[in-house]
Amino acid sequence: MQKRYLSVAIAGISLLSAAGYAAMHGPRQMDSGAAAPGLPAATDARHVLSTTPRHIEWIAAPLGSKRILAFVVSPERSDRAPVVMVTAHNEGASDWARAVADRVAEAGFIAVVPDELTGEGPSGGDTDSFRDAGGVQAALARLGPQEISLRVLAVRRFALASPASNGIGAQLDLRRKEGLVAVAGTASDNFALSDEGFAAALNFIRKATNDHPVFSAQTVQNEHAMHLALLAKAVNKQGEIGQPGQPGGDTSYYQKRPDLPADFYTAKATVARSKLRKEFVDIPVGDVKVHTWIEYPAVAGKVGTVIVMQHGAGMDDWVRGVADQLAQSGFLAVAPDVWSGTGPGGGGLDSFQFVDDAMKASAKVTSDETMRRFEAARDYALKLPQANGKTASLGFCAGGGNSFRFAGEVPELNGAVVFYGAPPEDSVMEKIHSPVIGFYGENDVRVTAAVEPTVAKMRKLGKAYEPHVYPKTTHSFVLFQEVGGNPAAVKDAWPRAIAFLKKQLASN
Amino acid sequence: MLGRVLSLSGLVLWAAFAQAPPPAGRGGGLAGKNPALPANLFVSASTLAHTRLQHEWVDIPMGSGKLHTWIEYPAGEAPAPMVLVMHYDAGLDDLQRAIADQLATDGFIAVAPDLLSGLGPNGGNFDSFPYPDDALRALAKMAPAEAMRRFKVAYDYGLKLARANGKGATLGCGVGGTHSFRFAAEVPSLSAAVVFYGMPPDAAAIAKVRAPVLGLYGEDDPSLIATIEPTAALMKRLGKSYQYHTYPGATHFFMSYQVEGRNGEASAEAWPAATTFLKQAMK
Numbered sequence: 001m002q003k004r005y006l007s008v009a010i011a012g013i014s015l016l017s018a019a020g021y022a023a024m025h026g027p028r029q030m031d032s033g034a035a036a037p038g039l040p041a042a043t044d045a046r047h048v049l050s051t052t053p054r055h056i057e058w059i060a061a062p063l064g065s066k067r068i069l070a071f072v073v074s075p076e077r078s079d080r081a082p083v084v085m086v087t088a089h090n091e092g093a094s095d096w097a098r099a100v101a102d103r104v105a106e107a108g109f110i111a112v113v114p115d116e117l118t119g120e121g122p123s124g125g126d127t128d129s130f131r132d133a134g135g136v137q138a139a140l141a142r143l144g145p146q147e148i149s150l151r152v153l154a155v156r157r158f159a160l161a162s163p164a165s166n167g168i169g170a171q172l173d174l175r176r177k178e179g180l181v182a183v184a185g186t187a188s189d190n191f192a193l194s195d196e197g198f199a200a201a202l203n204f205i206r207k208a209t210n211d212h213p214v215f216s217a218q219t220v221q222n223e224h225a226m227h228l229a230l231l232a233k234a235v236n237k238q239g240e241i242g243q244p245g246q247p248g249g250d251t252s253y254y255q256k257r258p259d260l261p262a263d264f265y266t267a268k269a270t271v272a273r274s275k276l277r278k279e280f281v282d283i284p285v286g287d288v289k290v291h292t293w294i295e296y297p298a299v300a301g302k303v304g305t306v307i308v309m310q311h312g313a314g315m316d317d318w319v320r321g322v323a324d325q326l327a328q329s330g331f332l333a334v335a336p337d338v339w340s341g342t343g344p345g346g347g348g349l350d351s352f353q354f355v356d357d358a359m360k361a362s363a364k365v366t367s368d369e370t371m372r373r374f375e376a377a378r379d380y381a382l383k384l385p386q387a388n389g390k391t392a393s394l395g396f397c398a399g400g401g402n403s404f405r406f407a408g409e410v411p412e413l414n415g416a417v418v419f420y421g422a423p424p425e426d427s428v429m430e431k432i433h434s435p436v437i438g439f440y441g442e443n444d445v446r447v448t449a450a451v452e453p454t455v456a457k458m459r460k461l462g463k464a465y466e467p468h469v470y471p472k473t474t475h476s477f478v479l480f481q482e483v484g485g486n487p488a489a490v491k492d493a494w495p496r497a498i499a500f501l502k503k504q505l506a507s508n
Numbered sequence: 509m510l511g512r513v514l515s516l517s518g519l520v521l522w523a524a525f526a527q528a529p530p531p532a533g534r535g536g537g538l539a540g541k542n543p544a545l546p547a548n549l550f551v552s553a554s555t556l557a558h559t560r561l562q563h564e565w566v567d568i569p570m571g572s573g574k575l576h577t578w579i580e581y582p583a584g585e586a587p588a589p590m591v592l593v594m595h596y597d598a599g600l601d602d603l604q605r606a607i608a609d610q611l612a613t614d615g616f617i618a619v620a621p622d623l624l625s626g627l628g629p630n631g632g633n634f635d636s637f638p639y640p641d642d643a644l645r646a647l648a649k650m651a652p653a654e655a656m657r658r659f660k661v662a663y664d665y666g667l668k669l670a671r672a673n674g675k676g677a678t679l680g681c682g683v684g685g686t687h688s689f690r691f692a693a694e695v696p697s698l699s700a701a702v703v704f705y706g707m708p709p710d711a712a713a714i715a716k717v718r719a720p721v722l723g724l725y726g727e728d729d730p731s732l733i734a735t736i737e738p739t740a741a742l743m744k745r746l747g748k749s750y751q752y753h754t755y756p757g758a759t760h761f762f763m764s765y766q767v768e769g770r771n772g773e774a775s776a777e778a779w780p781a782a783t784t785f786l787k788q789a790m791k
Contacts, residue, residue, distance in 0.1 A: 253644075255641065255645070264640075265598060266639075268641075269639035313538070354553050356539040359538060359550065360539055473769075474768035474769035475767065482760070483726075484760065
């Protein structure tokens with residue numbers, strides 16, 4: 001099965017891209033009697049998903065303590081739209097189901113494909129993590145019809161509450177085996193699984209929902225509409241845990257979430273309790289031995305390597321928690337203590353009594369030396385038996401800046417993930433080969449102000465740069481997940497980072 | 509000012525921030541302590557270790573157990589008003605004790621009880637929990653009434669300290685702020701309550717409040733912001749004193765995360781507002 005996130009990166013969903021997106025797709029008129037879109041073939045699914053002009057995204061709907069992922073395609077219309085749940089019987093959120101959803105959105109509906117198999121795949125993966133259709137069917141059978149419908153309903157409820165929805169819903173169930181398209185909602189009927197049947201099903205839904213779409217690129221759903229719904233959910237959830245007024249939502253604040261890295265409070269326990277193989281190694285760089293944390297994924301075969309670049313407080317429990325999360329997601333995670341050798345007795349961060357003393361001493365390590373140390377860690381990792389030869393960097397804060405710079409200094413790098421870090425100077429940016437994805441908080445004025453000029457520079461240089469800026473979000477939003485817009489930001493950004501890494505580090 | 513930020517679309521807000529340089533008046537930065545503000549997350553441990561003020565751990569008798577309490581005194585010998593420091597949901601960590609250190613620096617006797625006293629592994633205190641999130645979850649289970657009981661023990665003790673001038677107030681952040689507001693309803697002798705981003709108690713409890721209350725909130729903290737107007741209206745109708753300030757672009761826990769977003773500016777404005785309020789209320 002292909003990686004589900006391949007298509008997400010193409011969407012370029014960010015505040016910054018909103019204006020450009022609208023400019024590219026000018027207003028157009030289409031009356032509801034226009035020819036309905038045809039049913040895509042399964043073999044065309046990937047092509048459909050990678051070329052759709054429509055806004056696509058993954059959302060996560062809460063269900064108890066769980067989150068159910070769903071793929072959403074938004075219609076290009078300026079009024080609120082009905083929500084059509086698109087399910088493919090016995091297939092989970094397959095590429096085909098998602099491609100059909102794109103056609104449903106083309107017809108003017110918000111098309112939502114719930115992934116009933118969220119977290120049910122090998123190592124807690126989703127539909128796309130199964131090797132074959134047999135695995136998907138077995139997992140769906142294990143889950144049972146009741147749980148499946150609970151999950152679909154949770155996504156439906158969530159989607160109906162989104163700002164772009166008009167509150168009216170319908171379901172379109174694709175039954176490949178029976179050759180049927182089953183429509184359910186205020187009215188129900190079955191149609192043949194063919195272009196004609198599909199068109200008739202869409203017309204049926206339009207009548208049943210009494211829908212008169214106003215097609216336009218000036219979409220009612222701004223680029224972050226679903227995210228804002230997510231934020232609202234997080235706010236509503238405040239107080240559910242512990243006492244009223246306590247923040248956290250469904251982030252890793254009180255309790256580490258399986259699909260998010262640990263936060264400031266949950267990191268120490270996460271690392272201590274992780275069952276993955278992990279070790280400190282000392283990698284010589286000049287006179288210094290760079291104390292480096294390595295975590296190995298519990299998967300057979302060769303995997304990509306992620307160099308984890310420490311934040312402003314050094315390579316602490318929290319950074320190791322991020323490494324653990326990356327290893328849980330199937331990557332070799334390598335986190336050097338760049339401050340090695342700056343401490344008492346030639347130690348690193350761990351040799352300081354107070355972290356602020358370590359921060360001050362870190363000024364001794366120049367930017368060039370920092371790069372040398374990360375390069376040494378990368379060279380070391382590439383020789384590990386499990387390494388597939390692909391490498392990426394990922395860092396936060398100062399480490400985010402280092403990750404961006406690393407892409408320029410190491411042309412062989414396959415990708416760079418930048419969490420709220422500054423771009424390098426032009427002479428380094430010119431040397432970048434790999435794509436760069438960046439995540440920023442709108443309230444992180446100093447760092448985020450650089451995003452727009454960086455977009456222009458990278459575009460001029462012909463480099464791939466995909467920034468995401470989150471509203472009401474602070475600098476260290478992965479470290480402090482519970483405040484302001486940070487819960488919604490981390491829940492959107494982290495899956496995107498993982499999807500990017502999976503794509504860039506896939507074995508040849 | 510309330511709601512101004514909330515009402516703007518994300519894009520407009522971002523553009524506004526991108527064009528305007530951050531205003532002056534910030535926290536101490538990542539590795540620095542602003543002498544006029546409590547230490548942030550990363551400098552609290554060293555701030556406590558290096559304080560020159562008189563300080564001690566006291567185990568205050570409480571029923572059959574003990575309330576482990578950090579006390580810090582202002583410089584000099586003169587009698588001083590007492591501020592009960594009510595820690596946040598993560599427990600009496602260095603960051604919360606650093607608030608006590610700053611209060612003592614600003615002239616108050618700071619009394620900071622550990623609500624998890626005796627509730628840790630093997631009957632230990634906050635510091636006996638192996639991981640920070642274990643303490644978080646243990647505290648989340650504590651009923652407000654039990655927190656009140658424990659704080660009253662510390663309050664009574666604090667008022668009888670040799671240097672106490674007989675006036676006492678409360679100050680708390682997050683759930684500590686919630687406790688601070690509630691304490692004002694339960695303890696009629698209280699002189700003042702400072703609520704950093706905490707919830708108000710219910711209307712029946714608010715009716716019993718006698719002390720003036722000061723609320724300090726970040727505007728990017730919607731669930732707390734939403735409490736302000738109804739609280740202000742109710743307090744006014746009941747003839748109570750409730751002042752509040754809201755800070756644009758600031759989040760929940762802005763005192764803890766001073767380096768994040770506009771929290772530094774919020775801290776730099778809110779802390780002096782709190783100490784000025786406490787000084788006036790306990791003249």
